Amino acid sequence: MKKKMSKTPVNAPAENYQPVKEDFRFLSQQDITVDRNFASQSYWRGVAVHYFHNRRAVIGLIIVSLLIIFAVFGPMMSGYSYDEIVKVETVSSKGKVRMKPATMIAPRIPALHELLTGEEYDDAFKDEVFLFGTDDVGRDLWTRTWYGARVSLLIAFITIFIDMIIGMSYGLISGYFGGMVDNVMQRFVEVANSIPRLVIVSVLAIFMAKGMGLVVVALLLTEWIGMSKIARAEMLKIKEQEYVLASRTLGAGNGHIIFKEILPNTIGPIITQVMFSIPTAIFTEAFLSFVGVGIMLPQCSVGTLIEDGFNNITTLPYQILPPIIVLALLMLGFNFVGDGLREALAPKLEDM
């Protein structure tokens, strides 16, 4: 508005001025015949529109998708496998041919090095590409980092999916039946919720063998509680609505009402909770692996890679960077996606 005003000549009398077409423009919407404000939109379409208007949420989605793509395809790109010790044939001064493992090599790209300095590397591995370097037994860290990301993501996805099913069923049933059932079930949740996660882990650690199983069970035992609370709250909100009553009047059973009628309407908040649980799962896994009861060698996860890097930090500080950056990006991405989803699913009036 202000810009247009200032462009009109100041000395021209207002009544003589003939408005031309260029004076007017659409502020936001070019195609005025389509009513976007009050058009009928499906629920998920509205969510998607809100989601993609949020810059942070889109960044989060891009980060997460890139990481998943790299976790799937990254290990294949280098040509080494995650537990393979890279070896190169060398001829010693006495003429013997032996295989030399590529231990503790800093990140290198031979072509780039040659381009910048004009000379080749002068060791046995002058033709090998190690984007993130190699570790102290000679495994390629690029492969291991993405393989570790894959393991961490897989653990998180699987456990959180099972937790979602358990927590959702628990919360929905507890909220739906109410009364005595709800009371008993909620007391149980209260007790379960007040046991610190670490205590559960330490007791589990004496019962179970170290390894992936321990991580999965520890996550299964702790993460369902949050989901069940959210599912119950949603159920309490929804169960008094008319369509539930209508369904019951038509003769639907409890199971049908809970899982066919109400569950689809609670899915939004639960997905948001899932997005916030995934970083927690990854964090817990990294912690347990770092402590030494998580993923076992030769397998690796982000946590074990950080531990390896930490053990060599004074001599080979480059080793610890890739897993930390991957971990931080994973946390960042999932947190952004979760925030974005929460805002998109329950937009406040001011955001509209």
Place this chain on the structure above:
Amino acid sequence: MLKYILKRVGLALLTLFVIVLLLFILVRIMPGNPFPSERMNDQQIAMKRAEMGLDDPMFVQFGRYLYKLLIHGDFGNGTSLYYGAPIGSVMTTCIKNSFRIGGMAVLLGSFVGLLLGICAALNRGKFLDGFCTVFSILGVCVPSYVFLIFLQYNLASQTKLLPYFFDEARFMQSSVIPVISMSLFTMSTIARFTRNEMVDVIDSDYVHLAEAKGMYGSRLITKHVLRNALIPIVTVLAPLIVDLLTGALVVEKIYGINGIGKLMVDSIAGEGVDYNYVLALGILYSSLYIGIMMVVDILYGVLDPRIRVSAKGGDR
């Protein structure tokens, strides 16, 4: 009000009892035998078992354990590779160390976090706000032990400004690195939360009304905005305090601080401590957690009368 407090305390005690019972049973049904069968014959083992009361029914054993714990504060004797003394005295030393470091981290984290959050909320959309956002994201996304490793590498290993490991004799210097790295998570969480709460409260009707009546500046912020924004922050702070006081685990382990966190990591990794330690640590952690949660619940009721009212008539 008294009824509300009593109810909370009762519930907390009941929960704690259930947890201790559960832990005790879990630890006692572990397979294994405390006596070496190649060194002792069956009779000797039977005598020793009777002497230590291992033949009694589980609930008698539990009663005895509880009695000793409550009356004498005695967690029993554990065998440990590192710690020779009874568990109680080992834990007292560890608690002292952890609480000193953790307490400093709590103070630093909550103070700086609050300050940062308030400044960000008052300068919404400006540089400080952006800085606060980036900082809080960074603090939440990167684990505290990573900060510790970087500080250790840069300040201790490379420049030798500070001790590389924790040193009882140089307490102040050697607590700088762990305190900073432990407080960053708290700081960023509190900063983000304070900012969001403040922004919500600043936009609310009663603040607009107060402004319309002619209130402004620091009086408006402290009397009207902060007071209401701080209430929810108490709930966020509580679990963080528990985590910090009990030692950010890996931080203590890496930096060699002789605290509960290190003990816990040892017991999780199964290095040099036995099941009695697991039991004792479980009880300690649970009681701290439940205790602080209870205090927060009561505080919340005191600060915000709406909670109290709904708790009286509602489903809880």
